[in-house]
Amino acid sequence: MGKHEPAKTQRMVRLGSTGPEVFRLGLGCMGMSGMYGATDDAESVRTIQAAIDLGVTLLDTGDFYGMGHNELLVGRAIAGRRERVQLSVKFGALRGPDGSWGGLDMRPVAVKNFAAYSLKRLGVEVIDVYRPARLDPAVPIEDTIGAIADLVKAGHVRHIGLSEVGVETIRRAHRVHPIVDLQIEYAVATRGPEAEIFPALAELGISATLYGVYSRGLLTGSKPKGPGDLRAHLPRFTGEHRQKNEDVVGAIHRFAQERGMTPGQLALAWVLGRQPAFVPVVGAKTLAQLDDALGALDRPLSHADLTALEALVTISGDRYAAPQMRQLDSERR
Template structure:
């Protein structure tokens, strides 16, 4: 077993959740980045938990339920103590049998129905943090959060989280029920939360679980212009991976590589360490699908960035330097965090 990683706390007071300094995002294990091998995925989960990564993040719409069933099998196969891990679940995204995206449903009845199916797929009796994947524009956030709050009272959910919502929505939700954390994309090339969202969560004592810290592999140091993607891979249609956008973004990666090599670290480790350095209220989610990629990510915890390092990183990848939006136009329109 490898050395245990340090811990961080998401949220404050009764809403607080103790987490390892890094969490594991499971989305890529269910087809979002193309095919994944199940035994390798489960081995990655095992290695993560043995290293002290106790926050496991999934969504009921990842692979139309496949991701939750995969995690359920992993928990059983590995003999993991339910209380040794923190399971974070997103719900509400509606999908068709062809995998198409049909919008979001966060009505109170839908919230409770979704949780019933989630508990069954995972084979557990409670979820640690339950959150709507996006804001449902037809449903006041107070109603959605209120429904999750009822599930907290009933013992099926421990804490309430949010995902990709803006400062005003965060305030309204937190007034209806204490919020533990906001899950939102945050990386060297996705820094939109810094202007209004991060100051709001810090004012209210709400943590951040940061996904996309390597921008889906784009700033991992492993992506090349010649790399092909599977037809089902999200990145096949992501603006930052297309044409001239990709060329310019990989130029930023090469500038970051110079900083990483000077520190004796990989590009991925520097990118993750940068997110870690933005505050102890932030827990980066690592989307590793293989043990070797997980091991590389864990190495970021040994990289202590100095003020000079941070200045060099900022020079290599200035704020706002990324080319292309983080999602296609239709998906960007669903992000309350971008309004």
Template sequence: MTTASAIQPRKLGRTGPAVFPISLGCMGMSGMYGPADEPESLATIHAAIDAGVTLIDTGDFYGMGHNEMLLGQALRFFREKVLISVKFGAQRAPDGAWLGYDARPAAVKTALAYSPKRLGVDHIDIYRPARLDPNVPIEDTVGAIADMIKAGYVRYIGLSEVGPETIRRATAVHPIVDLQIEYSLISRSPESKIFPVLDDLGIAVTAYGVLSRGLLSGSTNRGQGDIRNRFPRFADQNLAQNQKIVARLAEIATGKGITQSQLAIAWALAKSPFIIPVIGARTCAQLSETLAALEVRLTSEEITAIETAVPADAAAGTRYDAHQMQVLDSEK
């Protein structure tokens, strides 16, 4: 496997730090895809750090704080080796139900009073609203985070799932280092309107869903407690169609001697040096497979062939349910 020292880092936007080209997303370690194995989760985080991963992503609402506490346990002796990205603002009930978003300045600062305690740190490296709060101007939310930068509690500001106008308005208040957004072979809509704005403003992409929540890797719904129960692409009427896409991807990958997961990750890495895939590996084996994608080199001809075999509109079903697609600022 390629050593960490031989891997070219990627800049987290024009104003952010250099990071390892793949980020570890920890959401799945707190039950979002069914039960998780905590010792294996801790081992996976440690293995990622040992491999050179420097950007780790979480959210204060993942497992209602569990994910931050898990990460805090894992990073007890490794804090100086990583940058921690935290999403905030999603409101959840005790039973796990989603209640909406709150990104008022007071909510920004209240959330930030708790995350460092759970993480066991004195500051958050990248802080971002999980979604646009339709009732709060983005200027107010970003301005509140900027206040927290001045106070020493935050280092950089990121955004998540917002569109071009919101990105420009946010940047006018304070530099933004990255936009976290779903991007994969079968979720390419950001390419047309959002990516050009990011390029113009010098903002990186931390791309989640590069494997479309396991769909492109051949992963299946784990039953009760799996968030994929709510995603149309995993619904019975769509899954059979989407598995044909996976089969085409697997055929191309086999021809290169790699897995379809590695091919999908390598494709995202090859699209732009400002794209950092956020991969939700939950086990050491998944992490090892993920990191091997860094060794894959794709020519422009191969990228064209992949995109021809898997067109942007190939997937059956939208990436979120109808309600979420309607309220996502990035889809407007």
């Protein structure tokens, strides 16, 4: 058993060698701010508060989710519960009033500006894990991490994380200040990090928070709900890829049913089984979705089932469109 690997019954895991202990699952709040279609703020607040009451401690948000809406929502939900949660905040993506995307800004002066606004919207005095959302090619990672390190020294941030970056960037960042975790997409349908990134994290004593464990609902059979849904523009949900993937999803659903699990529980149990030292971040938007996700903790998969599921899952299409894939530091080889 590895240094940070929890026993099957353990409900807490440490983020890296220098980070906090967090509940075995994190709650990703992005979907509560319209990224996947219409949402209900009251239901979102209830879901966040129920998650906290059930023991979930890590809440993941971003200052650009809904142009600040998500942070305001999380701030509302954690009022009176602050001491029971750790807040993971991504920053640096630029938005327009029309919701358009305008690139990245990870300059040190921008880092401190973004942090000031996040603290105010969240209604807190310190952010537990602060992380650049992506690598800004115009700014050395050392400069960005150095600016967050200044915020740590000043007491505005507790720990530093990264998101969707590759091994060289991880090493360079870690030399400036200890990194507690890398946030990266990982699922039975998205296994790229296993080759180089996860071994590097183990070597450096860095954890991972894993998003996209349901492959944005692909594995559970969810479909885009109109042009405002981010997934309507992703390869796996469109064109010939969609047709091929529907057959795979059908097989996944039958596999789950045979084991008395929902497809979501199956997808999550696979991640928990393959990466027991890491923390899946689940994008539950409703109480029902939250309850389903938590149910996976008590339904571990056997080694035989893990392997059998992998043999079933051959997903067609990249996780982002080609221009976005080219911008991902984590995808560079």
